Amino acid sequence: MDNKTLLTVESVYKEFPIKGNHPNLKVLKDINFSVETNEFVSIIGQSGAGKSTLLRSIAGLLTPTQGKIVFENKVISKPDANISMVFQHFALFPWLTVNQNIAFGLQSNRDLSPTQRDHRVANLVKMIGLSGYEQSYPRELSGGMKQRVGFARALATEPSLLLLDEPFSALDVVTSKQLANDLITIWLDNQIATKSIVMITHDIQQAVQLSDRIILLDTDPGRIAKIYQINVARQDRTIRNIIDIIEEITNELIARTNAYQKPKLI
Ligand SMILES: Nc1ncnc2c1ncn2[C@@H]1O[C@H](COP(=O)(O)OP(=O)(O)OP(=O)(O)O)[C@@H](O)[C@H]1O
Structure with missing residues (x-):
């Protein structure tokens, strides 16, 4: 595996x-970490810890007050064509069909002919499990199918970094698991150009099942409390095998949340 650094967050x-x-x-206070090529990193922390602010800064949607974010050796100052984001509530265009939603981000790509664009969309439809729904509108889709469109749209531009903002939290447990499995499978099989993934989640079990590393943010201001390296092979991450890690991270989060919420005596 190629372990080159794809992203660094430096004193942000x-x-x-x-x-x-x-x-x-x-x-956010003094956030420092890097994401290597072929890495899946999750960010967890209590509500208000600054997870979305951090992800939006990586996406180039916010500018750090201090520090910098370097992606593919360039300082991020605006949204980058090689970074895509998937949102919790899908953010699809209701007036466009599945195919049109997926193709949306490709319109400005002058290097692609209409035929190449249609081909790329058709491939994604097949890969992400949307076959038969190409001409459907978002209102005709279940939550899980809508998020499949969200993923296909984000992947259409072939980003090397994929940012996920609680992408499974609006879905039921089974749908969430299926979609997460499908994403991991196409990523590990190199069916997509995406090298690395950064995900915000409140679901510690899912973070442990999917991630190479988990960053725990403390609150007020948001800062890195701990980084967990998950050393169990992905195919062995049954709940039985990872229950101790889930428990450790959960207890740490609860302890930090309790400490934060304790009334100050002065
Ligand atoms: N554009 C903004 N202007 C002012 N304050 C903001 C802005 N964006 C976020 N905040 C504040 O920054 C803090 C962190 O918000 P953020 O959404 O990053 O937290 P989070 O960890 O993602 O929370 P959650 O888990 O609830 O989504 C909150 O107090 C929020 O109100």
Whole structure:
């Protein structure tokens, strides 16, 4: 496996201004980590820890107040064509069909002829399990199928980095598991160009089952508390085999959440 670094987050701080005469809201503090080629990294942490802010910064949708994010040896300053994002609530265009939604991001790609574009969309439809739904509209699809379109659309531009913002949390347990399995299979089989994946999730079991590493963020301001390397081979990650890791991470998260919520005495 090629272990070249694809992404580095270097001393990133993020503050948001608050209206009125208030100090800025400090959301991220001194975040440092890297993502290697062929790595799946999950980010967990309690609500408000700054996970989405971090992911949106990596996507080039937010600019760090301090520090920098380097992707494929370039500092991220705006959305990059080689980074795609999948959202929790699908974010599909309701007036476009499945095929049109998937093709949407390809319209500005002048290197692709219409035939090549149709071919790429058809391949994705097949790969992601949408065959037969090409001409359907989002309103005619189940949540799981809508998210399959979300994944196909994100993958259409052949991004080397895929960012997932709680992509399975709006789905039932079985659908979520099936979709996650399908994603991991096509990624590990190199059926897609995506080299690495960064996912935000609240589902610790799923994070342990899918990830190479899990970053636990502390809150107020969001900072890295711990990084867990998951050393069990992916094919062996039955619940029985990973229950101790799930328990360890869950307890750590609960302890940190309790500490954060304890009333301050002064
Ligand atoms: N554009 C913004 N302007 C001002 N404050 C913001 C902005 N975006 C996020 N915040 C604040 O930053 C903090 C972190 O938000 P963020 O959505 O990154 O957390 P999160 O860990 O993803 O939370 P959740 O798990 O609930 O989605 C919150 O207090 C939020 O209100």
